Amino acid sequence: MKILAIESSCDETAAAVIEDGVKVLSNVVVSQVDIFAAYGGVIPEVAARSHLEAILPVVKQALSDAGLTKDDIDYIAVTYAPGLLGSLLIGTLTARMLAILWQKPLYAVHHLKSHIYANWLAGEEPQFPLLALVVSGGHTQIIYMEEHNKFEIIGTTRDDAVGECFDKVAKILGLPYPGGPSVARVAEQGSNKRYKLPIPRVEGLDFSFSGLKTAVLRAVQAELGLPITTPSYELSKHLSRQQVADFAAVFQETAAEILVEKMENALQAHPEALSVVTAGGVSANQALRQKAIERLSDANTVVFFPELRYSGDNAAMVGAAAYFEIISGVKPTDPYSLNIAPRTPII
Ligand code: KG4
Numbered sequence: 001m002k003i004l005a006i007e008s009s010c011d012e013t014a015a016a017v018i019e020d021g022v023k024v025l026s027n028v029v030v031s032q033v034d035i036f037a038a039y040g041g042v043i044p045e046v047a048a049r050s051h052l053e054a055i056l057p058v059v060k061q062a063l064s065d066a067g068l069t070k071d072d073i074d075y076i077a078v079t080y081a082p083g084l085l086g087s088l089l090i091g092t093l094t095a096r097m098l099a100i101l102w103q104k105p106l107y108a109v110h111h112l113k114s115h116i117y118a119n120w121l122a123g124e125e126p127q128f129p130l131l132a133l134v135v136s137g138g139h140t141q142i143i144y145m146e147e148h149n150k151f152e153i154i155g156t157t158r159d160d161a162v163g164e165c166f167d168k169v170a171k172i173l174g175l176p177y178p179g180g181p182s183v184a185r186v187a188e189q190g191s192n193k194r195y196k197l198p199i200p201r202v203e204g205l206d207f208s209f210s211g212l213k214t215a216v217l218r219a220v221q222a223e224l225g226l227p228i229t230t231p232s233y234e235l236s237k238h239l240s241r242q243q244v245a246d247f248a249a250v251f252q253e254t255a256a257e258i259l260v261e262k263m264e265n266a267l268q269a270h271p272e273a274l275s276v277v278t279a280g281g282v283s284a285n286q287a288l289r290q291k292a293i294e295r296l297s298d299a300n301t302v303v304f305f306p307e308l309r310y311s312g313d314n315a316a317m318v319g320a321a322a323y324f325e326i327i328s329g330v331k332p333t334d335p336y337s338l339n340i341a342p343r344t345p346i347i
């Protein structure tokens, strides 16, 4: 079974062909990261226009990289939620049109579900029941899955997502967008012992990251002996390279600790979980990966990470998620009426 999958929820235009759910025949990603590095963040209007320009060449490339034509494709899959409105519209309209013209069944996939299913592209299959730690630019959630396509959100952030926090801390430290990889890169040269940041105490399995971002801001202001009224964009020019590296290291360590502590609690609440899967852009973070392996894996539980090329936004994961819907008997969606849902939670 071959699925042509399309992803355009944020600032990556992506298409992939997936065979039998887990074999990636092609995976094309055109990133707009260079455009948005100049602005320090994504501009939705610009993202939508870039998708419009890139989407058809990207789909064409995915087919030709796989050595296939439209006749070899059995299904079309596309991200319909959540994400930026204009970005989602370009991908879904393209997929709707291809499904109608080529007469293929269409599957609409939730973006976070796709991130979770990126773990199925790594070779070994995660086992159910499982706990998923979803950590992206827009979401931070712990999701319990008893079986395929069954999602129970058991923890969520009450304010910022962890990826957003990486991006904001990067700005305070004067590091380029996207913040996660920048923070991780400079943290390698830093010590996570020089400064201390508080771990927020949030009830149950929920998270809070806005306080951590402010704690970094206050710590930087204090280190420089500047008043708390000093705007964040004024700070980085006063910091030495070593100070930036040390702040990046302690922030990364604290963010990873917050995530892993909550996952430990989640595992205590669900000792029957056979796998822990990590999902979303922040799952690329090596400090998080190391801590998660050390603290969450035991004789009962295996910890999974997506391959690095599938941890950020891509379409291969959309194809994997669609495959498990198809083989579970989920019905295709109507290509004439599929709408986007920029804010809907995982279902
Ligand atoms: O899943 P993703 O590519 O897009 C969304 O669905 O949001 O996640 C993007 C987020 C950004 O906030 C980015 O800074 C973060 O993932 N990120 C990282 C790393 N690579 C990407 N955060 C920490 N460490 C990384 N290595």
Ligand code: ZN
Pocket (backbone or CB within 6 Å): 111, 115, 136, 137, 280, 281, 312, 313
């Ligand atoms: Zn994503």
